Amino acid sequence: MDNFTYFNPTKIHFGKGQIATLKEEIAPNSRVLLTYGGGSIKANGVYEQVLDALQGCSVVEFGGIEPNPHYETLIKAVAVAKQEQIDVILAVGGGSVIDGSKFIAAAACYDGDAWDIMTTDGDCVRRALPLGCVLTLPATGSEMNKNSVVTRAETQDKLSFGSDFVRPVFSILDPQTTYTLPPRQIANGAVDSFVHIMEQYMTYPVNAKVSDRFAESLLLNLFEDGPAALATPDDYEVRANLMWTATMALNGTLKNGVPSDWATHAIGHELTALYGLDHAQTLAIVMPALWRYKKEQKKGKLLQYAHRVLNITSGTEDEQIEQAIQKTEAFFTQMGNPTRLSDYNLSEKDIPAVQEKLTEHGMLALGEHQDITPHDAAAILKLAL
Numbered sequence: 001m002d003n004f005t006y007f008n009p010t011k012i013h014f015g016k017g018q019i020a021t022l023k024e025e026i027a028p029n030s031r032v033l034l035t036y037g038g039g040s041i042k043a044n045g046v047y048e049q050v051l052d053a054l055q056g057c058s059v060v061e062f063g064g065i066e067p068n069p070h071y072e073t074l075i076k077a078v079a080v081a082k083q084e085q086i087d088v089i090l091a092v093g094g095g096s097v098i099d100g101s102k103f104i105a106a107a108a109c110y111d112g113d114a115w116d117i118m119t120t121d122g123d124c125v126r127r128a129l130p131l132g133c134v135l136t137l138p139a140t141g142s143e144m145n146k147n148s149v150v151t152r153a154e155t156q157d158k159l160s161f162g163s164d165f166v167r168p169v170f171s172i173l174d175p176q177t178t179y180t181l182p183p184r185q186i187a188n189g190a191v192d193s194f195v196h197i198m199e200q201y202m203t204y205p206v207n208a209k210v211s212d213r214f215a216e217s218l219l220l221n222l223f224e225d226g227p228a229a230l231a232t233p234d235d236y237e238v239r240a241n242l243m244w245t246a247t248m249a250l251n252g253t254l255k256n257g258v259p260s261d262w263a264t265h266a267i268g269h270e271l272t273a274l275y276g277l278d279h280a281q282t283l284a285i286v287m288p289a290l291w292r293y294k295k296e297q298k299k300g301k302l303l304q305y306a307h308r309v310l311n312i313t314s315g316t317e318d319e320q321i322e323q324a325i326q327k328t329e330a331f332f333t334q335m336g337n338p339t340r341l342s343d344y345n346l347s348e349k350d351i352p353a354v355q356e357k358l359t360e361h362g363m364l365a366l367g368e369h370q371d372i373t374p375h376d377a378a379a380i381l382k383l384a385l
């Protein structure tokens, strides 16, 4: 097991009716910047619950944060936060609203060019406004981690940053808020969290039993409750388990003591920035192909996954690995995210631009062995035509 440092200060309020705890978390008379997306929170009653709980506070609203939040939008919110002398940001929505709000929180306290936050991976961040979240889409884990992904639409750059200063102070997770999610977003969330687990699991064995067995249990939850959430959309228990699984998938717990990969995400972000695919769609394309490309290096963990999670016991080791990859592809496809570029009207001619963008972004040595170059990324995508 590798060395690690574990820090997670985010307080979680989980379950039915927990939006009311906003009253305890945000002091009366606070100046609150309420950030949200394209309006789902107004259609499903979350907005009213939030405003109800914020009575006594001065609330300034900033809506319109888009999926894959745009720097160009967020920078307007930064100006509002400064002008209105905001005390606390409350992000209400999915990962995009929360990620965008992390950027706003940091940029509102930064004197230089705010894009520095992205190009330095958050190293230039020294302070941030406090951030609270009401999560409405289980997927990213952003509600309980220090990461944020922001897109600069003008240049098609989708970059991420991480900083302890933008960790949410608290997050409220009421599974009932997810009932209004369209099937596509449920599916995206299940696939995204599945891949988050795998980015921290599918590397090489280091005998980190806690992280490995946590990861395996969360994968089993997703195999069960991902399809169940689509089949029985009004089942509270399914929604609740899915929501907490997605949070646990990327709140720092699984990375303790193990190497991590993250090449699938890096390649996937370029596909989203260039061609507009949903984040989870890109992951469904890249991950199975990457496993085939790196089969020898990932052999130990691929077999562990095949045996412990999928109960695959027959065939040679190579056959077991191929079965495990095919079952994973079948899961993504069942969740509405097919695994080939051609499923999204992309082809071989679209691959060189991904290679170029990875090079431009300095993504030259990806994966747990830092041996996946932009050239390898292109070869991986060719396995997913």
Ligand code: NZQ
Residues within 6 Å of the ligand: 036, 037, 038, 039, 040, 041, 044, 065, 066, 067, 068, 069, 093, 094, 095, 096, 097, 099, 136, 137, 138, 139, 140, 141, 142, 145, 147, 148, 149, 177, 178, 179, 180, 181, 182, 185, 188, 189, 192, 250, 265, 279
């Ligand atoms: O904008 P609104 O109207 O709220 O609609 C949203 C949006 O259209 C809708 N939605 C959210 N909750 C809903 C709802 N619709 C009905 N009922 C509800 N309860 O869903 C759509 C997608 O929302 P979005 O926030 O974009 O989805 P998600 O949570 O999957 O976030 C994706 C973003 O997170 C980044 C991705 O790259 C992408 O930009 N990631 C962030 C990570 C992190 N911070 O750790 C890690 C991830 O790997 C990921 O990269």
Ligand code: ZN
Residues within 6 Å of the ligand: 140, 192, 193, 195, 196, 265, 279
């Ligand atoms: Zn992701």
